[in-house]
């Protein structure tokens with residue numbers, strides 16, 4: 046039966062792919078448990094320096110603080126966690142009004158925190174921010 050071995054190979058190949066997909070999912074959940082902050086938003090006020098460092102109509106990443114701040118209009122600031130809601134990676138770059146996650150390609154709107162490209166489906170958590178005296182302070186206000 047010349048057809049049988051080919052059919053068997055197809056079945057085995059399918060099983061191998063299913064196994065690989067399973068491993069991918071496991072690696073992703075493992076990734077979120079290793080090396081990523083469990084609390085994506087600050088628990089105390091965080092000084093981010095000059096508000097003027099955030100371009101009007103754009104946004105700036107504060108990777109060390111795991112935050113991003115956008116400035117949709119002069120004097121108006123919005124802050125979000127910069128930790129991707131998919132697997133916990135910290136965003137690495139901003140292009141226009143989109144923040145990019147390096148791990149699996151999710152992108153987030155920096156003015157709303159909403160994902161504009163998956164695999165992430167959950168918005169970045171908003172963080173309170175003030176710009177008194179030209180200085181940005183994010184996190185819970187004291």
Ligand code: FES
Nearest residue numbers: 129131132146149
């Ligand atoms: S961690 Fe998966 S896209 Fe960001």
